[in-house]
Amino acid sequence: MTFLSKLQSFLKRLLPGLDVLALLTWAILLFKYWVTGQLKLLIHPNYFWLVFVTSIILFVLAGLKTWQLIKNISRKTTNLVDFESVQHITLFPPGWSSGLLIVTAIAGLAIPPTIFNSQMALQRGISESLPITQTQTQTFRATLKPEERSLIEWIRTLNAYPEPDAYEGQKAKVTGFVVHSPILPNNYIFLSRFIITCCAVDAYPVGLPLKLDGDRNAYPPDTWLEVEALMMTETLKVDTQTMKETPTEKRQLVLKATSIKTIPTPDSPYEY
Secondary structure, rough: OHHHHHHHHHHHHHHHHHHHHHHHHHHHHHHHHHOOOHHHHHHHHHHHHHHHHHHHHHHHHHHHHHHHHHHHHHHHOOOOOHHOOOOOOOOOOOOOHHHHHHHHHHHHHHHHOOOOOOHHHHHHHHHHHOOOOOOOOOOOOOOOHHHOHHHHHHHHHHHHHHOOHHHHOOEEEEEEEEEEOOOOOOOEEEEEEEOOEEEHHHHEEEEEEEEOOOHHHOOOOOOOOOOEEEEEEEEOOOOOOOOOOOOOOOEEEEEEEEEEEEEEEOOOEEEE
């Protein structure tokens, strides 16, 4: 038997173990996301239970495959003829699919999920309103005091009552991350948050312009701020939907900062 044939024989005998390892690594990855709370950076909380159940199912399948493999080895039935007889047609050579799954899972274990930043917000376009697919009637609370509204609740309020002059002089206390828009004056930033409706892929940024007393360079992009402000209306040359270089003038609600405090990145940086 040549070296090449011996290598092929060894790899074919190794393939069933790769399937087990693929199931096990993905079970560990999903379970790790659930235990460490990293799922909140990836999907909506409504689907946490689905990830947990999936990880348990994968653990069970990995155990069953391991038991079957040990049983076959003990009966000396794991030979080339038996293994080849149960192979199914795939787009990849035998073992490649499991190998890719294993590599992907290991990468997920080694590389933690990252939080979307201001550059992503500019790319996706910061909106002052929620999309029509967002359920608002169950979360909008008209009786909430202005200074108790979060940034997202202010957005929902504007969705329900879009006239900016109606909020002139109201107090606000909100948190969000800094976005430097190239189409805003140097004494303005966007205070923004990302909203997840299903998973991080469909996350979209919302925010409000924040007027500063000085230059915005004092607050670098992606810095998280807790802001106390008064609501005011101004006409700005800004298109928050597309961030085009040729924006149109728009009268809109603006936060006039009275107090700004830098804060750490929240454990739950997204809204849902």
